Amino acid sequence: MSDSGRRPARTPPLTRREVVDRLTARLGLSAREAGLILDDFLEIIAARLEEGAAASLRGLGRFDTALSPARVARNPRTGAEAQAPARRRAVFALSRTLREEMKKNLASEPEND
Numbered sequence: 001m002s003d004s005g006r007r008p009a010r011t012p013p014l015t016r017r018e019v020v021d022r023l024t025a026r027l028g029l030s031a032r033e034a035g036l037i038l039d040d041f042l043e044i045i046a047a048r049l050e051e052g053a054a055a056s057l058r059g060l061g062r063f064d065t066a067l068s069p070a071r072v073a074r075n076p077r078t079g080a081e082a083q084a085p086a087r088r089r090a091v092f093a094l095s096r097t098l099r100e101e102m103k104k105n106l107a108s109e110p111e112n113d
Contacts, residue, residue, distance in 0.1 A: 049090050061094045 023034035045063055048055040054064040065088045073084040
């Protein structure tokens with residue numbers, strides 16, 4: 001962050017289309033084939049999470065689930081309390097390698113004022 005407290009401009013998120021385009025260019029696949037591979041990959045990760053199991057990808061990170069306990073929630077409009085049930089949510093943790101690489105890249109970026 002700069003001294004003014006503003007966040008630096010963010011890069012737009014990577015889209016499914018961009019991933020398919022990159023797979024097509026790098027592997028010489030058709031867009032349909034690359035899309036099917038990406039869909040299968042995402043289905044495999046989702047299935048692991050639905051089973052309550054983790055999926056680790058060396059160099060990227062770990063997809064896992066975590067239990068959020070039941071809690072008392074409050075309706076912001078009315079202030080009425082309601083019981084929010086416990087739920088399982090998906091979480092992602094960066095690999096140590098990627099985290100350290102990101103720290104190095106962040107430290108080497110010039111500050112935008």
